[in-house]
Amino acid sequence: MINISDSATKLNSLNRRMFIIATAKIIILGGIVSRLFFLQVKENKKYLTLSDKNRIREWKLPPIRGEFKDYFGNTIAGNFEAYQLHIIPEEVEDFRYVIYRVKELLELTDKQFKRILKKKDEIKPWETLIVSDNLSWEKFSKINNHLYDLNGVKPVISISRDYPYKENFTHVLGYVSQANENDLLTNENIKEKFVPGLKVGKTGLEKSFEQKLIGSNSVERYEVNAYGRRISQLAFQTGDKGETIRLTIDTKIQELTNELLKEKAGSICVMDIYTGAIIAMHSSPSFDPNSFVFGISQDEWQLIRNNPMKPLVNKSLSGNYSPGSTIKPIVALSALENEIINPDFTVQCKGHKNPLELYGQTYHCWKKEGHGFVNLREAMKQSCDTYFYEVARRLGVDRLSVTAKKFGLGQKVFKDVFDNEKSGLVPNTEWKKNALGRNWVLGETIITGIGQGFIQTTPIQLCLMTAQIANGGYKIYPKIVANDDNQYADKFMPLYKKSRNIKIVQDAMFSSTNEVRGTSFRSRLDDPKYRFAGKTGTSQVKKITERDRELDLKTFEIPYEERDHALYVAFGPYKSPRYALSIIIEHGGSGGTVAAPLAKELFKMIVDRHEIRKNYDNKKYLEI
């Protein structure tokens, strides 16, 4: 039926085409094999890492923060066990029931409760929901007693920051709080170690030593599936606790400073004049840093922020004050060093009726009746302004500023340890020309001689200045970390030309505290063991007008903001000086009546504690 030849052509064509297709097939197969080879052999490494990245996930646990110790090894910032309540939503059968039961037991407010529910919606069901991060023991045990009823609720003991001395160390240590976006952006280390709920230092040493304190995360390595659910734990890597940092501060003295500055705004700094160790440094008013650890409540924050005495400012380091008469030792020293005057140089102080007059400006001494004829020692003792006007006029501001800077004024004392430290200001003619574009006038030199005008100092600078006068005029570098063994080439370099000049100034300061008519005579300690030398200062915050002079109001009669700052710098014991201090009471009135009496209290304790400190050091060396 079928044409044979036709059938043959059909078969021919079929076989020919089969041959074409077979060739194509071989080529395509080769292509697939080469693709397989490319993926599985050539690029194998790349895909193997991608596959591991897929399946292995690491969970970082919060690192344990290093502690702060005081000089004697007492913990001043430690870690405590915080009682927390965790719930893993997916492990709870009836989440609604459990969460309402928890609400009942913990007596949560509706607002807190809503926040927890919101948090629950944000996380994956197998992630931990932190219901409460710091429970009281009562509530924690209450939860534990009701656990039979609370399936899936986990009472957890976790580690958190604790400041046992509350407000005492706030400005030195700062505080920790939840890391925010800004912390992550500015600090690589925090970013690397970040886990939700990580607490980082916000101010003070907690911030400065973040790198050392933070420690390293413990890492849990899990194999996870495509939905992020943990399948099995592959490894656990224990992290290191952060470094413990020992400070030079003596807690007992620090507590006393806090006591002395209660209800006042101000600062006290105490320094070892040889080692530069900070024994105490306090700024008042302070606040309890513990309230920041778990997030401060809005009300409490407003209370701190709006306090007119500014608790948030660390006055010891960032308070810029006119030094007032406390600058006089430097003025005197500078004049002696530059041989402008000798100790016998005498000026007549005539009191308010006959003020020093220059180019139409009058310059009054603080004492209405005047001091009469005074030499250097007398002038320091009674803090005669007229004398120092004259000295400053002869000395000139440029020479004064050289000496002042040499003794540590006008520059940061701790360099970059504290990020909120201010450098103060020691003016000179060049500075004014550059900064204000105007020429220096003589009147400004004159008021600089009594620590008014442009000159600004921080309490810690005044303390350092006093310390360097007290130790005989040698350069020291203050330190707050006990094992800070930074070597400075110019440590203990003499800052004077003639050491006799230092002696003269020291003696003048001694007279100011320990001799009749001295400005801080009433605050003296007679026991030679405790006897100290000092210089009062009263810095005006507002120009005194003629009217004010006529009224001659008592401190408490003036509005708070217009009252003078009371200052006092001192060193002791005079026999063999060891410690220097500076005291500033904002708007306290006169230095002699407000600030100096605090020094009396302080020196008693400082000298007593010195023995203990020495013994502690010796014992420690023995143990080694």
Added chain:
Amino acid sequence: MYQYRRFNNKNGFFQKFGNLDYILLSCLLILGFISLATMYSTDGGEVLFHTRSHFIKFVVFFAMMLVISFINIKFWFSLGYLSYAVILGMLIWTINFGITASGSKRWIDLYFLNIQPSELMKIFIILCLAKYFHRMKSQHVNSFYSICFSLIIIFVPMSLVIIQPDLGTSLLIAISGIVVLWFAGLNHKYFFYSCLLSIISLPIIISFLKPYQKLRVLTFLNPDRDPLGAGYQIIQSKIAVGSGGFTGKGFLKGTQSYLEFLPEKHTDFIFTLFSEEFGFIGSVLLLLIYAIIIYRVIRIGALSRSYFAKLFCYSFGTSIFIYVVINMSMVLGLLPIVGSPLPIMSYGGSSMLATMIGFGIVMSAKTHSQQSIA
């Protein structure tokens, strides 16, 4: 001679048994075994639903294939048009009464099993067209009438499948049909011009695609544009294959699939899992098995006496080859993702049924290789 052949054509059961292609059969069995092992691995190393179901389907359909191979090839020749019409009817039935799953109506419920007629169409379109061209004189093959008629045979089921919607299967049906046209001797230039035409009209076709299909094409061109969305499948698949390396991660140790990173690991992406666990060596061996199967199928065609059997075997073998290539290329990131199962390996009853019917007819052509069809 003729007498002998006639006698031979009436050969008995045992003779047919001896005429079976045992190399093809053993390759199919090996493939079946590999697919079961892989299925066992997708179930996470346990005999769960997929493994059990796949096992039952393989055994039943393999047995069915043996039964088919004992039925005279003439019977299948005579069934050509009818079976095509029945499947077409089932496709129409699907459109109206089909079971909807993941957005498309593909299955019809036959009470004891759900069947996907579009998969069966991949085989029966070959049968239908082979019968159509068997009778045709060579000078009529390129006539306007025959081309039109054969294109209608291809386009009707294709469009019925497209509206399900199931682009992948409809393309595979079209390819199966076109393969037959090629072997039937349709002029080369028609293929050339239609290729050219489709390339030119590609942008227009793309504009007619559904958004998710467009996304697939875009994703194919650049999988990294949406790594967690549309590009996820292909990226994870490449990671799985690539991380398998030369020797593979080992049986039941494929982390990508075990940890559920692989999509569709039972069906379209089964090769990914296999390749991850058995590596380059395993993959090449699997390819080799497929190559042997296809070679045997074509060889049976070459040894067959009838034009119909030749046409069917060549077309079927080539279609199987194309299915394998498309599936693997897709998994290896060489083609966009279209739903196309890997024959025998992938989970899916209809696909297995269709493939086994195809092999059954091929085997029937072998056992009746001397049968001529009038």
